[in-house]
Amino acid sequence: RRHPVQTANPPPLRNSPTIPSPSQSSPPFDTEIPSPASRYNTTSSQSTSSHPVLYSSYSLSTLYDRTEVVRMEEPGRTEGEGKGGSSGATGIFATMKKNLLPVLTVMAVVGGVSMGFILRTTSSSKWTPREVMYIQFPGDLFLRMLKGLIIPLLVASVTAAIGSLDFSLSKKIGGRAVLYYVSTTLLAVIEGIILVLLIKPGSRVSDVLKEDRKGSVMSRPVTTADTLLDLVRNLFPPNLVQSCIAQYRTVIIPPKEINETNSDIKLWDFTGEYTGSSNVLGLVVFSVVQGIAIAQMGKVGKPLQDFYTALGEAMMLITNWVIWLSPIGVFFLVAAKVLEAESFAVMVGQMGMYFLTVMVGLILHGFIVVPLIYVVCVKKMPIKFIANMGQAIITAFATGSSSATLSVSMGCLEEKNGIDTRVSRFVMPIGATINMDGTALYEAVAVIFISQVRHLSLSLTQIISVSITATMASIGAASIPQAGLVTMVMVLDTVGLPAEDVSLIFAVDWLLDRFRTTVNVLGDAIGAGVVAHLSQKELAQLPTIN
Structure with missing residues (x-):
């Protein structure tokens, strides 16, 4: 009126x-x-x-x-006008408006797959890498924006979250998170081993495929000891600025001529080099130590604590802006991946059982086992929790990177699931770095699959070695697309299989990488929910940040 x-x-x-x-x-x-x-x-x-x-x-x-x-x-x-049938339509539109971004992203995935198949079928020749690059260019820009937020968001979030907690509480939350990570990773490996031993997908691969893939790629020579030592070295970066752009790894130098006397790789010379990928694990360790120091300083450390809190909020705000570009980026990323994929007939006909085995394992772990852990710990059904993580799940599938999805995952946890920021910003960056359930399951299945292809029977001791090595390899895997192929060499070396056998699974790895990244992100999110619930009493005694 x-x-x-x-x-x-x-x-x-x-x-x-x-x-x-x-x-x-x-x-x-x-x-x-x-x-x-x-x-x-x-x-x-x-x-x-x-x-x-x-x-x-x-x-x-x-x-x-x-x-x-x-x-x-x-x-x-x-009386009653505007109610009844129209209210149902209004409710649908309200729901669509509330979930507009996830709906648009799902449509982008479907549209990207459709566009990829249309371009494949209408072209008389195979698309060249340069042509695929042109299609993928808008998606690359979106991926670059997400990756550019990783380091400032990770350092600020972990430091601010731990700095706002009492040291004893930080130990409790960190201990619960690590216990969850190790437990779920071991469960994933065990599930994968059981499935691959029951289904035996390697016995169904034809000899033609073995010969076609053999020698198609040369892997970097590496030993298990070097991989584990590099993992420990990267925990303690000598230069924080360098850690933002590179991480250390050992390089084995093969002799010019290999014969019977020098064929042992452990006798070859070696050196060290810095690769062009960020040392995320080292930055996480530094951020944890820095947060503990700020918490111990009390009032003196308050300005530094406020700085990191404000920086984290600024990064989350920028993330909210960038994520609205996800439908465009996802569309072109998915379309490009469909274009550059090899023959789908070969993938389904020759690798179908392997693909099915990994998919059954990922679905079993990501949508049954891990949600059951949530039900037992939180005493609630996780359906709504998982639904609220929809945007992060779709982004993980499109990008194939846990790190690139980190900011989206934290936003879904805090804004939709109401997870305490001190938990989400402490647990999620660490989880995105070391908790790779999907990768661990995939590597265990892949190694036993390759042994089945070669008609080799693994002993119980070798299977246990595969379990332990796959768990360690998943922790050491960088949270970037297809990093599992790099650590796969480490697991193959455990059972004496040649590194070149990784080429057997190249045909389907690009697609499985998307699904296992999705399971990785979902496992991190459910872990944050479990840790937040178990830490309610301790968190209630402290003031909240933001």
Whole structure:
């Protein structure tokens, strides 16, 4: 209702509701509403204005809630009008609007797959790498923006989260997170081994495929000992700036001529080099130590704590801007991957059982075993929790990178699932670095699959070695697309299989990489939910950040 002229005593409205007493909590729609100053400033309430302030201190949703009073009084409106069938349509549109971004991203995935198949079938020749690069270019820009947020978001989030906690509480939360990570990774490996031994997908691969793939790629020579030592070395970076752009690895130098006397790789010379990928694990360790130091400093460390808190919030805000570009980026990324994939007939015909084995394992672990852990610990069904992680799941599938999805995952946890920021910003960066359930399951299945292709029977001791090595390899795997292929060499070396056999699974790895990354991200998110629930009492004793 609007009056043409505001007066000190406006005329009464026809059929207006009775003005309640001051003791009532909710004023009617047409009554005087206090100004914002009177709500937040105790001194301003002593002075009154000659004109009432209408609506100014109420949100738009509050006005919507109160318009029902006016609608009931409007002439010509019959009782029940606007309800019934139209309310259902309104509810659907409201749900669509609330979940607009996930809906658009799903449509982008479907559209990208469709576009990829259309371009494949309409082209008379195979698409060249340069042509695929042109299609993928918008997706690469989106991926670059996400990756550019990883390091500042990771360092700021971990430091601010731990700095806001008591040291004893940090140990409890960290201990719960590590226990969850190790337990779920071991479960994933065991599930994969059981499935591959039962299904035996390697016995169904033809000799033609073995010969076609043999020698198609040369892998970097590596030993298990070097891989584990490099993992420990990267925990302690000598240069933090260098850690943002490179990580250390051991390089084995083969002799010019290999013969019977020098064929042992352990006798070859070696050196060290820095690769072009960030040392995320070292940055996480430094951030944890820095957060503990800030927490121990008390008031002296408060300015530094505020800085990292503000930096983390700024990175999350930028993430919210970037993520609205995800439908465009996802569309072109998926279309390009479909274009550069090898023959789908070969993939389904020759590698179908291997693909099926890995997929059954990933679905079993990601959507049955891990949710059961959530049910046992939280005493709630995880359906809504998983649904709220939809945007992160889709982004993980499109990018194939846990790190690139980190900012999206944290946003879904905090904004939709209500996870305490001190838990999400502590647990998720660590989980994105070391918790790779899908990768561990995949590597265990792949190694035994390759042994089946070669008609080799692994002993119980070798299977146990595969389990332990796959767990360690998944921790050492960089959270970047197809990093599992690199650590696969380490697991193959455990059972004495040649590194060149990795080429057997290249045909389907690009697609399985998307699914195992999705399981990795979902496992991290459910872990954050479990840790947050188990840490409720300790967190309630401390003030929240943000």
